[in-house]
Amino acid sequence: MSVSSLGYIGLSVSDQEAWKAFLGDILGMMEGVPDGDTTRMRMDGYAWRIAIEPGEEDDLVYTGYEVPDVASLRDIRERLRNIGVEVTDGSPELCAQRGVMGLFQCEDPSGLQIEVFYGPNVLTDIPFVSPAGIKEFVTGEQGLGHIFMESSDIDRLREFYVEGMGFEMSDIIHMPLDPSTPDVSVDLEFYHCNPRHHTIGLAPGGGNKRMHHFMLEVPTMDDVGFTIDRAERAGVPVPIPLGRHSNDLVTSFYMVSPSGFAVEFGYGGIVIDDNWKLARHTTPSMWGHRGLGGR
Ligand SMILES: [Fe+2]
Incomplete structure (x- = not known):
């Protein structure tokens, strides 16, 4: 088995305002509810898909891969442990911050933070509306x-x-x-x-x-x-x-x-x-x- 899909990405950026305008006005993403000083952008029913946190790296700093349920989460965790990857279960605070029911974290060999999660927050009451007039993204x-x-x-x-x-x-x-x-x-x-x-x-x-x-x-x-x-x-x-x-x-x-x-x-x-x-x-x-x- 594999992870199901790329669920979210986190970027550390030195110019948050420029990123907000780029993702919103140019690419057509919608601003979601922020997490502290981290801006979070939507592209569908999910509460967020891209997080832009203030920082100096100007790079990808974490990726979240989705699995359908807790059993699949355990399976992927086991696969990673079998190849010697150190895995840490996400705290309730981190799950609440990400807006997911459960997750674990590890690092890929390049040092990138990887999260595998299930049960993302989905906002049926606030439909996705693009500020640039894009009807939908392929997700x-x-x-x-x-x-x-x-x-x-x-x-x-x-x-x-x-x-x-x-x-x-x-x-x-x-x-x-x-x-x-x-x-x-x-x-x-x-x-x-x-x-x-x-x-x-x-x-x-x-x-x-x-x-x-x-x-x-x-x-x-x-x-x-x-x-x-x-x-x-x-x-x-x-x-x-x-x-x-x-x-x-x-x-x-x-x-x-x-x-x-x-x-x-x-x-x-x-x-x-x-x-x-x-x-x-x-x-x-x-x-x-x-x-x-x-x-
Ligand atoms: Fe490409």
């Missing part, structure tokens, strides 16, 4: 989107996420870094835990941030197009313009977030099932995405 069983992380120790991360958390590989993109030196390439690895093609991606890298980008998905091309316009009007840098990925077939573009890492925004990702077969791609994108992987 549900596919979770909030995906995160793409860079690490200098992919082997240990792979063991943690596959053997511990139960992820399965979706495919690999063998990507040249520059068209002029096609023999210099990296392997990007993509992993799923539900019908979303990938919930996590791993790339070798020695960058100073864990987070390369996170991705949010909307149901229509118009939702993406209007977001491109909002980003352009607000002067948000778009280092990678519209394109369609080779593996999950998402049509997307990438913005620079107020913390420097990227945010991918797209639509049309494929959903996968138990008959999924591994594949190896030699380009990140079918078309577009100029600037990505030497394209």
Whole structure:
């Protein structure tokens, strides 16, 4: 078994106001009830999906993966203990803070705080209303989107996420870094835990941030197009313009977030099932995405 989905992420950011405007006015997320000085943003019926806490890291500082019930929580905890991961059960205070019925915490091999939870607060009385006019995001069983992380120790991360958390590989993109030196390439690895093609991606890298980008998905091309316009009007840098990925077939573009890492925004990702077969791609994108992987 695996975790069910990416439930929430926590970011430590040096410019909270800029992040609030970015997630709200540009990406269309709704402000939820804050947790002290931590702003929390919604994208569906869940009480929150992205927490923005004041800090200096300008990076991902924790991720919360959802499981359906307490039995599944125990199963994942056992899997992690079996590969030598130290696991701490969440206190009632922490569960109340996160708004979940139960959780445990551990660290992935890069030192990222991982939480596995069940029973999130769901707000049927305060429906999601986007300040930017997005009707809905693609969440549900596919979770909030995906995160793409860079690490200098992919082997240990792979063991943690596959053997511990139960992820399965979706495919690999063998990507040249520059068209002029096609023999210099990296392997990007993509992993799923539900019908979303990938919930996590791993790339070798020695960058100073864990987070390369996170991705949010909307149901229509118009939702993406209007977001491109909002980003352009607000002067948000778009280092990678519209394109369609080779593996999950998402049509997307990438913005620079107020913390420097990227945010991918797209639509049309494929959903996968138990008959999924591994594949190896030699380009990140079918078309577009100029600037990505030497394209
Ligand atoms: Fe992505």
